[in-house]
Amino acid sequence: MRVVVHVGLTKTGTTHLQGLLAAHAPALLGAGVLYPTQPPGLHFRGAVDVRGSAGVFGLTPEEVDGAWQRLCAQAREHVETTGGDAVIGHEVLAGATPEQADRALRALEGLEVHVVVTARDLGRQAVAHWQERVKLGETRSFTDFEREELFGDSGRDRGPDAGGVRPRFWHGQDFADTLRRWTFALPPERGHLVVCPAPGAPGEELWHRFAEAAGLPEDLVDATADVRANSSLGAAEVALLREVNRRLGDSMPTDVRHRVVKREYAEGELAARDSLPARTPATAAGLLADRSHAWLEEVVAAGHVVHGAVDDLEPVVAGPGDPAPDTDPPADLDPEQVVAMLRTRAEGGSAQTTARRPRWWRRG
Incomplete structure (x- = not known):
């Protein structure tokens, strides 16, 4: 009786994976795996409920209150009555505090819970993170984002070990810290890191890695299906x-x-x-690579399971011909x-x- 909780990270193919799961929910259910699809939007509202962030997403408390409990109730009913598995989650969960993650997992107490975190190289993630903030209304240039969040106002590193308030980018992309927050009460082998494929990999590779981590039958899903993705x-x-x-x-x-x-x-x-698309300037490659390596070492030392090639975490940065992030x-x-x-x-x-x-x- 296993429930897989996919907690993100953002911009790591989560929307694509959710689309594949939703599109193939009947086939998965036939094989004993529940991916809840009713009512629409329940995964998102459940994650917002966990985070207590309705206002951030333009929702009212009444629209999200109790959504996580309802989502977990569907998962629990399925696994306890059929002996099958269930998959739930949304990338909004990635930013949960330890206290929020603890309360969320208490709703699944007594079941075999596995937590899956998807991660992508920090070169692509830096530009993606900045771009998402612009989609939400920011006017900040990438140069300002790089100075304020990647390196700090004085040009020094303000990464996770620099002290003080951690910049949003580092908090949101630290896959080791995300796994630590979500698995502290679980056996280490129930924490899974899925590495997103590097550019040029077959389009279905991410699904194969995720399915391996979640224990899903890969052949029930057409990983080349045209489903929604959060395009850059x-x-x-x-x-x-x-x-x-x-x-x-x-x-x-x-x-x-x-x-x-x-x-x-x-x-x-x-x-x-x-x-x-824009690419992160090559001047940030060293910092981003150092962080990725340190986080990966932490994940391995904690005993979590890594799915995919770890070399795919090497940062993808700008090369000749790539446009600068700040352009016309x-x-x-x-x-x-x-x-x-x-x-x-x-x-x-x-x-x-x-x-x-x-x-x-x-x-x-």
């Missing part, structure tokens, strides 16, 4: 979004901004444009016109927006 923006599109954010200011409520600017425009339209917006998009269009959409009301949502929106 090109460097020029991030520049446009920063300018749009600057002009919008705080004029939109959080829930409206998430819906109209982040989900519909950034992830729905800008991500579909054919544009070169696309010439064919006028920020002022984009802002006007977004304001019109925001004023259009929730009914029109709901009608435009694609099918994946309704998935759990």
Whole structure:
């Protein structure tokens, strides 16, 4: 009676894996594995419930209260009545405090719980982290992000051993610390680190590594299926979004901004444009590699299980021809016109927006 809790990290293929699990939920259930899909969005709301962060995501407390308990109740009922396994989780869980993780796992007490953390090289993660903050409304350049979070204001390393308040990037990407927070009450072999494949690997490789960690039958899922993924923006599109954010200011409520600017425009339209992605400058490669190596040593020493090639954690940084993160917006998009269009959409009301949502929106 095993429950697999996938806690992220963010930007490590989590959305793609969730899409595969949801699309193949009937086939998995036929093999004895439950991936809850009803009601829609329960995994996300459950994770927000654990974190107590409804306002951050533009939700009301009433929309998330008790969601984690309901998700765990579905998992418990399945494994106790059928003897099968269940998979639950969302990347929002990765930032949970030790106290939040402890309360979350108490809802699964008495079951065999396994925790899976997915991790990707810090070169791609640095740009992805900065980009996600821009999607949420920040206007900060990558140069400022690099100075303030990667190296610190004075140019010194403000990584996890530098003391003081830990910058958001290091807290969010430390896979060793995430496993420690989520497995402190579990046998070490129930903690799993899945290494995301390096660029150029077969598209289905991430699924194979995750399935191995979660103990899932790999052949029941078509890992090449076209499911939703949290696609990255090109460097020029991030520049446009920063300018749009600057002009919008705080004029939109959080829930409206998430819906109209982040989900519909950034992830729905800008991500579909054919544009070169930014790469982290090579000057950060040494710091990022040192951190990855230290975290990996900690994971191995703790007795957790590693799935995938550890060399895939070597940071991917900029090479000749890669655009700098801080560049100009696309010439064919006028920020002022984009802002006007977004304001019109925001004023259009929730009914029109709901009608435009694609099918994946309704998935759990």
